[in-house]
Amino acid sequence: MRRLSQLYDATLAPCGLSSAQRSLLVHIERAGSPSMTELAHAMVLDRSALARNIKPLERDGFLVQRPDCDDGRSRRVELTSAGRAKLTEANRLWRKAQSQFEQVYGEERAAALRVALSEIYSDEFIEAFGQP
Template identity: 40%
Template sequence: MTRTEADAVGSCNDPTLRKAARYLGATYDKALAPTGLRATQFSILQHLSSRGEITITRLAETIAMDRTTLATNLKPLAREGLATVEPSATDRRARIVTITPDGVARMEAALPHWRAAQARFEDNFGAERAAQLRAVLGDVLDTGFHPWAE
C-alpha cells in the first residue's frame, strides 16, 4: 500500500464511523438482549410509539435507513406481533406501520436496559461529549447527501 493509499484509508470518515457504530451498536444490543430486542428494533419501536401510524417511506426517512433494510427489520417485529404493516386505506401502494400494544409493552420493558447502556456510555465517554457527539452526528444528516434517493 502506498503512502497516498494509506492516507486515504486513515482519513476516510466512513470506516471510522462504521467501526464506532458497530462497537456502540453491539453494546446496546447486549444490553437489550434480555428483552429479545436488538438496538435497531428498539429504535424502530421508539419511533413508532411517538408517531402512531406512519408509512414505511416516511419511517425510513425519519430513521435514515433505506426502505429495503427497514422492511427487513420490520419483519421480525411484525412476526412477533410488536408492529403491524398494512396497506394504506388511501393509497394501496403505501404500507402503514403501527406499533401494537405488545410492542409498546416490549419497548417499555426494554427502556431500563437502554437507559443503563446510555448511562454507562455517558459515564465512560462523558455526558457533555456524548451530547456533542449526538449533535455532530445529527449535523452529518444535514450535509446534503441523498443516499437512498430514487
C-alpha cells in the first residue's frame, strides 16, 4: 500500500495535495458536513490524528470547522469553495493515476484489488478479525 501511495502522491503533486489529503476532502464532500467523530470513523483515524491532518487543509482555506448546532461540544467540518475547487483539480489527477494503474496492473486485477480492499475496510471484516 505504501508503494501505491507514493505513486499516487507523485501524480497528485502538481495540485499540492497528498493522496491522504485528497481522501479527507473526498470523505468530507460525500458526508456534506460530518462531525469530527464521524469523519475520524470514516477515515479510520483517532480524533487527534484527524485533527493533525485537518490543520494544513484548514490553514490553506480548503475546509472550515464549525460548531455543531445540536451539540455545542462537537464540531463539524465543511469544504469551502476553494476546497471544492482543489478537490476537482485533484480528482482529475487521481483519475489519471487510476488509469495508469489499470494500464500497468491490468483492469481485471485492479477491479479485484478494489473489491478486496473494500471488503478489508468494512466493519464486518474488522469484527470478524476480532477488533472493535
